[in-house]
Amino acid sequence: MTGSSKPKAPENVDDVAIVGAGIIGLAAALALRDAGQRVVVLDRQQAMHEASWAAAGMLAANDPHNPAEMHALAVYSERLYPAFLARVKELTGREIPIRSRQTLEGLPNGENGPGRRVTAEEIAELAPGLNVGELVFSVMEEKSLDPCDLTEILPGAIRAAGIELREYTQVLRVEADEGLHRLTAAQRADEKTEEAQFWGRHVVFATGAWRAPVEQAPAVEPRKGQLVMLNLRGPEQTACTLRIPGLYIVPRGDGNYVVGATLESTGFDQSTSEPMIAELVRRAVALWPPLAGASRGPAWAGLRPMSEDGLPVIGSLTPGEAQPTLWVATGHFRNGILLAPGTAHVLRDLILGRVPEVVVDGFSLSRFSAAAV
Numbered sequence: 001m002t003g004s005s006k007p008k009a010p011e012n013v014d015d016v017a018i019v020g021a022g023i024i025g026l027a028a029a030l031a032l033r034d035a036g037q038r039v040v041v042l043d044r045q046q047a048m049h050e051a052s053w054a055a056a057g058m059l060a061a062n063d064p065h066n067p068a069e070m071h072a073l074a075v076y077s078e079r080l081y082p083a084f085l086a087r088v089k090e091l092t093g094r095e096i097p098i099r100s101r102q103t104l105e106g107l108p109n110g111e112n113g114p115g116r117r118v119t120a121e122e123i124a125e126l127a128p129g130l131n132v133g134e135l136v137f138s139v140m141e142e143k144s145l146d147p148c149d150l151t152e153i154l155p156g157a158i159r160a161a162g163i164e165l166r167e168y169t170q171v172l173r174v175e176a177d178e179g180l181h182r183l184t185a186a187q188r189a190d191e192k193t194e195e196a197q198f199w200g201r202h203v204v205f206a207t208g209a210w211r212a213p214v215e216q217a218p219a220v221e222p223r224k225g226q227l228v229m230l231n232l233r234g235p236e237q238t239a240c241t242l243r244i245p246g247l248y249i250v251p252r253g254d255g256n257y258v259v260g261a262t263l264e265s266t267g268f269d270q271s272t273s274e275p276m277i278a279e280l281v282r283r284a285v286a287l288w289p290p291l292a293g294a295s296r297g298p299a300w301a302g303l304r305p306m307s308e309d310g311l312p313v314i315g316s317l318t319p320g321e322a323q324p325t326l327w328v329a330t331g332h333f334r335n336g337i338l339l340a341p342g343t344a345h346v347l348r349d350l351i352l353g354r355v356p357e358v359v360v361d362g363f364s365l366s367r368f369s370a371a372a373v
């Protein structure tokens, strides 16, 4: 630290201070702002540059491998997506395109999926050359988007909505101060780091795989995922996401396909490993042989936030308190892009004292203490 900036005058108190500018923090900010709240979002680096940028972007509400407890929130969030994207467009004039609209999912014989079983003729039409092997394929209406589009456009929408977005501002601690919360942050600018303070009536921690800097924060762990982009020229293309257990191929258009993903417990390391990427490519080619002719694009990795039971943690950090003001939204693990608009609406409703439109008791922090008892 090189100094201390003057504390913001307490009359400039924000209604809600959100820590973390990934998709969860930003979607919540927008929902709260649209409900008339004054909102500030703080991130220790550039907005949307962690898991929310790295993701494959499938809105896989009906993936049979999702935990059943998540289904209602997933369907609710998927339903809110068109309005979320329309609002971003209204604020910025820029569209976040839907990159694929159907998924072909292959499951071992005997495992049931939610999609409609497809014939060999349909497969030849939807994904020419697909190697079905021992799997049974179904098709479902499932969309995907490119998180890089979100990274480019969403922060502008946030600012256009009148939300203050402070990047390079790492929240170090949060303390009670005259009925408010005082957030102390290390703010980086012009190669200097200074201490800055913010006040909020409510604080939301949306810090992804990083544990929130307060005692009550739930345990969360990073689960690394590596991905690679392949580019395929020529007539054999597919507009469908192809998914089998442990592997997906997501089309981005123009012959580009994202292949993923590994699932690793390697702490906060975000490096890619050539043997693991080569193995992903090998498995992708085995599933869809036309990819043998594809050229390799960049590989990257991101950290999925995983809670103790693999389900999101959404709600009060002080369960049981009559009028809570400290909130958390983390643990979205493999589905945070899908779950963002739904989580945002739930948080907005809880903070404003309304009843959320979807039952979220199962995501409460209190489930961990109940399990301990």
Ligand SMILES: Cc1cc2nc3c(=O)[nH]c(=O)nc-3n(C[C@H](O)[C@H](O)[C@H](O)COP(=O)(O)OP(=O)(O)OC[C@H]3O[C@@H](n4cnc5c(N)ncnc54)[C@H](O)[C@@H]3O)c2cc1C
Pocket: 019, 020, 021, 022, 023, 024, 025, 042, 043, 044, 045, 046, 047, 048, 049, 050, 051, 052, 053, 054, 055, 056, 057, 058, 059, 060, 169, 170, 171, 172, 206, 207, 208, 209, 210, 211, 212, 213, 224, 225, 226, 227, 260, 261, 301, 302, 303, 304, 305, 329, 330, 331, 332, 333, 334, 335, 336, 337, 338, 339
């Ligand atoms: C390889 C991979 C593929 C995926 N594919 C999909 C998919 O297809 N579909 C899907 O729905 N989901 C997918 N996900 C999951 C999804 O990316 C995450 O669940 C989601 O992005 C989590 O969003 P978040 O906002 O909670 O976290 P993040 O995007 O990680 O954001 C957290 C933010 O908090 C900030 N922060 C942390 N601590 C502090 C602090 N003390 N002060 C200030 N700022 C702080 C960080 O800098 C970061 O910007 C994938 C993830 C990975 C890694």
